[in-house]
Amino acid sequence: MADTMHFSLVSPERSLASMQVTEVLIPGAEGDLTAMPQHSPTITTLRPGVLRATGPEGVVEYVVTGGFAEISTDGVTVLAERAMARNDVSQDDFDSMVQEAAEAHGKARETFQNQPGPVDDAAKLLADMVAMGTHIGMSTKQSSL
């Protein structure tokens, strides 16, 4: 059994990581999942969260928002709409992400007043975003949240 697989993380603007890993923790939309070599082929969408890749050289963590992960027989490919190494995320970056989510939530509430679906989705996105902030040790400035 192969003990490592290929892992690559790409954002629309550039490729952030391409390396051999033993396991990847993916923040899936339906819950976290860990992919190891020989995982059955899966495609899952992402929620905002922390992605952790464990390789022979140690653990690397990235903050990702939106996108999807493709687990195939050759490895794991994560296509994230926004991705940053965890240590590079500044408070400003985080604030702008939260604000964006908050705006989307506000807009969804206005547009779909009596339809719970889209509003709940936006609320979940916002909650995920805030939870991610707590996870990486950042607080939200906005008191309204």
Place this chain on the structure above:
Amino acid sequence: MPSLKDLKNRIVSVKSTRKITKAMQMVAAAKLRRAQEAAEAARPYAERFNAVMAGLAQSVQGSDTAPRLLAGTGADQVHLLVVMTSERGLCGGFNSSIVRKARARVQALLAQGKTVKILTVGKKGRDQLRRDYGAYLVGHVDMSEVKRLGYVNAQAVAKDVLDRFDAGDFDVCTIYFSQFVNVVTQIPTELQVIPATFEPAEESTLYDYEPSEEGILADLLPRNIATQIFTALLENAASEQGARMSAMDNATRNAGDMIDRLTIQYNRSRQAVITNELIEIISGAEAL
């Protein structure tokens, strides 16, 4: 016959023009390299995305639950053309060739009795289209403030398009941009993004989907529009710099030729003046 002084002035002015075009060419070359790198860096994402989408699209195709972004609205009456051009001129036929392509399409659609709406990205295309099709322009995205093209810019355009689609403003959306091949070749291209079209996937691995296939598709289709627009914008940026580089290279060479011609003319007329003076002196001496 221009005087010596006039010729001298012209040579000086053409020389300074050549300096400017030479500088612009070098700036364009540097920018082109960066634009190409950006386009290169974005390629893996777009390729993977497209491959996954193609697989997904194939499996839902034909089912009644296919999202509207994929299946279309069922009508084909109102067309939205997104024409992407540059913010600056002096780049050869770059903008004109994109506009020409879009214009041909507009004419074909109007001839079929369809309704046309045009959304322009970049000032130059809007200026060219406004003359003939001012009535069809429904919006404009200004990119002049954008220093470095980012995914956010593409998202803004995509959001504009999607908002219009959700509001039922159009049925079919096509984007116009220039595909970068190399410095001398850029191909104006049209690509239909709504309803989405995909190249058929070759391999089809059986995937588990989390959440359902439809759920993923609904989530990814809007992102796919943004990705396609982002790719188009990057291609466009590289094409623009490539076109400008070759246009400025031509201009520099033309200026050089012109300077050569003017210099010969200048030298000839100077020689003629000297000869004239000599003749005057000699005939004056002979008369004595």
